[in-house]
Amino acid sequence: ETGVTQTPRHLVMGMTNKKSLKCEQHLGHNAMYWYKQSAKKPLELMFVYSLEERVENNSVPSRFSPECPNSSHLFLHLHTLQPEDSALYLCASSQDRYEQYFGPGTRLTVT
Amino acid sequence: AQKVTQAQTEISVVEKEDVTLDCVYETRDTTYYLFWYKQPPSGELVFLIRRNSFDEQNEISGRYSWNFQKSTSSFNFTITASQVVDSAVYFCALAGSARQLTFGSGTQLTVLP
Numbered sequence: 001e002t003g004v005t006q007t008p009r010h011l012v013m014g015m016t017n018k019k020s021l022k023c024e025q026h027l028g029h030n031a032m033y034w035y036k037q038s039a040k041k042p043l044e045l046m047f048v049y050s051l052e053e054r055v056e057n058n059s060v061p062s063r064f065s066p067e068c069p070n071s072s073h074l075f076l077h078l079h080t081l082q083p084e085d086s087a088l089y090l091c092a093s094s095q096d097r098y099e100q101y102f103g104p105g106t107r108l109t110v111t
Numbered sequence: 112a113q114k115v116t117q118a119q120t121e122i123s124v125v126e127k128e129d130v131t132l133d134c135v136y137e138t139r140d141t142t143y144y145l146f147w148y149k150q151p152p153s154g155e156l157v158f159l160i161r162r163n164s165f166d167e168q169n170e171i172s173g174r175y176s177w178n179f180q181k182s183t184s185s186f187n188f189t190i191t192a193s194q195v196v197d198s199a200v201y202f203c204a205l206a207g208s209a210r211q212l213t214f215g216s217g218t219q220l221t222v223l224p
Contacts, residue, residue, distance in 0.1 A: 041216075042214050042215065042216045042217070043202070043214040045211065045212065048211070056211065088154055090154075090156065092156075096210075097206075097210035097211075098144070098161065098206075098210070099144075099146060099158050099161045100158070100212060101158055102148075102155055102156035102157075102158075103155065104153060104154055104155040105154040105155065107154070
């Protein structure tokens with residue numbers, strides 16, 4: 001594997017489900033990010049991890065819970081989501097927080 | 112606060128035409144970085160270029176060129192002799208001293224055969 005990978009690529013979940021999104025970077029970077037991309041909206045930064053510590057949390061609801069067990073892996077745990085949370089969730093990584101390299105995203109649909 | 116404006120929501124051109132995507136930014140930081148990303152229909156954002164605020168030299172990479180003008184706070188992107196494969200959403204982004212990326216709303220480019 002190269003670059004940034006994300007699984008699953010597509011996810012449909014009910015509002016009472018619990019699921020997790022996974023991101024893995026193979027670039028040796030030291031920072032990782034979660035973004036949300038909704039239709040007709042700019043990319044929204046959700047969380048930033050630098051050297052495995054969370055350094056940014058942009059007022060994201062607690063139903064989204066990130067986890068960064070090491071510098072290569074990033075998870076986004078989801079529970080009791082709302083239909084408006086349906087979006088493309090993008091993971092990115094960077095070295096020293098310069099240009100970010102993105103994964104293919106997880107298309108999430110909340111029913 | 113940082114802001115990136117991409118006033119062109121959608122552009123449609125015919126193959127082989129040249130096209131310029133506009134980007135205007137606002138920042139109070141004296142040192143900052145500007146970026147362009149391409150998002151094809153598959154969804155993955157592809158990094159194209161990074162420019163530093165202290166380097167106003169224009170850059171050319173194949174059919175792509177970028178014009179950075181601090182005086183007008185603009186960082187425009189030109190595709191020469193466009194191709195159908197250039198069809199995508201293009202995002203301009205800015206990172207200041209905090210190195211947090213602020214994205215513009217994107218420009219949907221459609222290149223017709």
